[in-house]
Amino acid sequence: MNATPLEIPDVILFEPRVFGDDRGFFFESFNQRQFDEAVGREVTFVQDNHSKSGKGVLRGLHYQLSPNAQGKLVRVVQGEVFDVAVDIRRSSPTFGQWVGATLSAENKRQLWVPEGFAHGFITLSDTAEFLYKTTNFYAPESERAIIWNDQDLGIHWPSGLEPQLSGKDGIAPAFRNAEVFE
Numbered sequence: 001m002n003a004t005p006l007e008i009p010d011v012i013l014f015e016p017r018v019f020g021d022d023r024g025f026f027f028e029s030f031n032q033r034q035f036d037e038a039v040g041r042e043v044t045f046v047q048d049n050h051s052k053s054g055k056g057v058l059r060g061l062h063y064q065l066s067p068n069a070q071g072k073l074v075r076v077v078q079g080e081v082f083d084v085a086v087d088i089r090r091s092s093p094t095f096g097q098w099v100g101a102t103l104s105a106e107n108k109r110q111l112w113v114p115e116g117f118a119h120g121f122i123t124l125s126d127t128a129e130f131l132y133k134t135t136n137f138y139a140p141e142s143e144r145a146i147i148w149n150d151q152d153l154g155i156h157w158p159s160g161l162e163p164q165l166s167g168k169d170g171i172a173p174a175f176r177n178a179e180v181f182e
Contacts, residue, residue, distance in 0.1 A: 001031060003038035006099040011085045011117065012038055013101055014073075014110040027108060029075070030133075039112060043071060045133040053081075053123040053130065058163035060120015061086055061146040061172070065179060068139035069115035072132045079128030080104035081121040082158050086146065088180040089116040096175065098155050116181045118146050122157055144179055145172035152176055 002015045014035075016027040036042050053059065061084070064070050074083060086098040102124070103109050113119045115135065148155070148163065152175045157163070 001028065001034050003034070006101070008085070008087055008094045008097055008099050010087075010114050011099050012112040014038070014112065016108050016110075018108060029108075029110075030073070035073070035112075039114070043135060045073070045135055047134045047137055049132050049134065051130045053128050054164070055123055055126050056161045056164045058120065058122040058148050058157075058165055058169070060084065060169065061118035061148055061150075062120065063088065063118045063144055063146075064136065064139055064142040065144060066115075066142075066181065068136050068142035069181070070138075071115045071135040072113045072119055073110055074103065074113060074119070074121075074130065074132040075108070075110040076103045076105055077129050077131055078105050079123065079125035080106070081123050081125075081128050081130060083111050083121040084119070084155055084157075085111065085113040086118040086120075086153060086155070086175075087116070088118050088146075088175075088178070090180055090182050092116070096153065098153055100155070120148060122161060122163060124158060124161070145169060146175050146178045147172040150175045
């Protein structure tokens with residue numbers, strides 16, 4: 001498995017070695033030892049989540065505050081999404097910066113989004129099934145969001161799609177008004 005830190009080095013793109021032939025393919029989708037080496041610490045995952053979205057569905061930008069902060073290892077098993085991580089750690093030199101990557105069933109990439117980041121994605125294909133492991137359990141009292149099109153963040157979402165949002169995501173606060181990590 002190849003692990004590549006992105007422009008914000010705490011966010012890591014994982015690309016597996018895929019072995020394929022005329023019968024199909026095989027790849028190791030997760031290896032705890034390799035993962036921990038790549039992120040530089042021991043990580044324990046406690047929950048797996050699975051969502052399905054139609055084309056143009058934008059989920060995010062979501063996060064949970066401490067003590068229930070979640071790191072996420074995300075991937076797509078059907079379809080394609082553009083995935084985004086935003087650094088919301090006030091003490092970080094990359095505070096307020098974002099990185100994005102295209103994840104798809106075809107490229108089999110995974111993105112590590114550590115605690116202290118807001119996360120979101122938009123579905124590029126007709127449908128997409130999105131899987132992710134979390135380092136903490138879902139805690140609704142700690143859940144927060146930032147509006148997807150915040151001007152201060154300036155995320156370059158793919159053009160040509162009219163984002164479909166949940167009611168909650170459509171009224172999320174601006175980055176400057178959001179509760180963030182210290």
